[in-house]
Amino acid sequence: MSDKLNHVDYHWYLVRTRPGHERELCAQIEREKGEVGNILEAYCPTHTTVNVRQGDNEHKLPLFDGYVFVLATQGALVDFLRDKCPGAFLRYNRKRSPEEKASPCTIPESQMRAFKDFNENYADKVVVLERPYTDYAFNRNEGNEPNEVVRVVEGPLAGKEGYICRFRRKRGLVFQVQGVEPGSHLTVSYPNVYDLRVVRLHNAEGDRSSIGTEKARAADLLIGLLQSCGYEEKTLPMLYDITERLAVKPSLVALCKELHRQGEEALSSRLARLTGKEAALVLNLARYEHDAPGYIREAYSRLVLRPFLTPTPGVELQEGRDEAELLHTGFTETIRRVDITEEVYYPTKGKGGTVTTAYYAHIGAVKDVDGYTLFTNWDDFLGEYFLTVGKANEKLVGGTVQSAGPEGMDDERREKLIESFRNYAPTLYKILTDAGSKVKAVSGFQVGGNPLNVLLATATDAEKGTEELLRTCVRVCQEINTTSHLAVWRRYLRTVWLHQ
Structure with a gap:
């Protein structure tokens, strides 16, 4: 098939054949493609079964049974299958409405490369997981703490991003790979993440370091404001005073008015100019001080830099x-x-x-x-x-x-x-x-x-x-x-x- 400019329209098509006859069909296409024209390549997955984890059990299930991938024009492939392989046929996308025209499944070249790379290098080493990929973002056994996110930087899995999750004493890498059908994905686990060279990514929706520094960021914000207002050696006593006042009455407006009446105009003015995010951070620290009295004095007993x-x-x-x-x-x-x-x-x-x-x-x-x-x-x-x-x-x-x-x-x-x-x-x-x-x-x-x-x-x-x-x-x-x-x-x- 070609357009008006004589550009040939090649795509990777999904061809369905009888289970167990994939290699036979692939070999026939490779053998006879030269006589037909416009059929460039046939690919048969080397691993047709995978390990699947369901609960605590692992067993093998067929994954690619009966599928062959062919790089060709649609017309040439349809004619070839009709004339040479009556038991095989193109796989079509499901119609989403009666008016929609049926179209064959095609796979973009970039996804096909990723799929071939995975199948040839890792399909026998990974475990297909039953739960959706997003379920592995958090650790259910540790208070729903966010799992670490990493990217593989070397080897055939380079560029893959996923979560580090614990499976039976080992830490595996959970990531997604291209499925058989266009747009579909499989969630898989590589058993030991430490076999791979990875770089850690910041979890923008709940990184442990963000959670761990929330109180420290609030205290540092107040310390910075106090130092900028010239309190110097009185910085820590004022920090204790402010947080203890807010712990009793969590209102920054009331605190600013009280400080202004006491002659602390500069500090009152600086606190009044806090952003909404900064104010929430300070009030959260005050609530923590309310629930754990003395926390600030113990955690910030000295200040140098x-x-x-x-x-x-x-x-x-x-x-x-x-x-x-x-x-x-x-x-x-x-x-x-x-x-x-x-x-x-x-x-x-x-x-x-x-x-x-x-x-x-x-x-x-x-x-x-x-x-x-x-x-x-x-x-x-x-x-x-x-x-x-x-x-x-x-x-x-x-x-x-x-x-x-x-x-x-x-x-x-x-x-x-x-x-x-x-x-x-x-x-x-x-x-x-x-x-x-x-x-x-x-x-x-x-x-x-x-x-x-x-x-x-x-x-x-x-x-x-x-x-x-x-x-x-x-x-x-x-x-x-x-x-x-x-x-x-x-x-x-x-x-x-x-x-x-």
């Missing part, structure tokens, strides 16, 4: 400027806007995308005779690292692989990457192990008479040193946040990067 990356600057940046400075006892704080682009996933939509979010980096600077010492707050994160000793520390920054699997298995199959900074956070690994690294991890760094675990850099040029430290710290955050490994360290990262 705000976490490295926060969603709010605290100070109001001047128009056209992306940074500001605050003077503290013993150091100067630079607050600089940093736009971070992340790959995200929307479980209810079943699709991904990219999102760019504005964060604010907090970098302290101490000037001495040799230049500047620049530092960022990684207190809790590095505190946990400095507590690891002996074999635990060696594994964290040491070996590349460790033995996995029974003796007698091929060495290549027995090797498993250790969950270490060396393998999954190479920038942090360099900081911790390379004596020549420009950025150092320092325990108990003295800031205005207070000890703080920091990542720091020294420089004679403050701007260049700030840029170097900023780029390095952001890279560490992104490496840890995008690996499906290092789950413990992602939890500690929440104290460094207050993720939106």
Whole structure:
């Protein structure tokens, strides 16, 4: 079939034949296509049965029985089947209305490539799941917590996105593949996600890090406002006072009026200008304080420098400027806007995308005779690292692989990457192990008479040193946040990067 410009209209068609006769039909088409013309290729799935999980049981079921895929023009294929293969016929789409004209099933080339790739490389390794794909977005056994979303970055499954789900002690990758009919999909599980190289995506509808930092983001918002209003050493007492007042009476309007009457006009004005989202965040923190009295005092017993990356600057940046400075006892704080682009996933939509979010980096600077010492707050994160000793520390920054699997298995199959900074956070690994690294991890760094675990850099040029430290710290955050490994360290990262 060709149009007026003599363009031949080729498509992948779905041909139905008797179950068990697929290879015979495929061989006949391949053998005789040269005599016909306009039939280019016939494809017979190599795996016609798959493992299917129903409840706790797995068994084999036919999936592609009786189907052959043919790349041809419709006219040539119809004539060939009529003359040569009376037992085979084109599969047609179901008509959705009596007026609709019947049309044959065709499969786009891109979907056909994906289907062939899956069938030839993974059909015998995956398990077809009975539930819809969206059912695996959340873990039913753990309070409906969102499952991690990852993308495969190497191998035949490169580009596949899916959820990490637990099946019988193993963590499998649940994803979708093209089904037999156009527009249809199968939900499948690859048994061991750690056999694949994957990158973690931010779950835009309920990521654990967002949930885990909600209270921290609210407290940091208030701390930033208080510091920008000049409270300095009174910041924490005022933080306690504000949250305890709101815990008793959760009204920001009433609080602003009361603060104004007490002569705290600047703070009253700043609180009155909170956005609806920010106000909700603060009130949620107050409700938590109401339900768990004393939480704020216990969680924020000291304050040296705000976490490295926060969603709010605290100070109001001047128009056209992306940074500001605050003077503290013993150091100067630079607050600089940093736009971070992340790959995200929307479980209810079943699709991904990219999102760019504005964060604010907090970098302290101490000037001495040799230049500047620049530092960022990684207190809790590095505190946990400095507590690891002996074999635990060696594994964290040491070996590349460790033995996995029974003796007698091929060495290549027995090797498993250790969950270490060396393998999954190479920038942090360099900081911790390379004596020549420009950025150092320092325990108990003295800031205005207070000890703080920091990542720091020294420089004679403050701007260049700030840029170097900023780029390095952001890279560490992104490496840890995008690996499906290092789950413990992602939890500690929440104290460094207050993720939106």
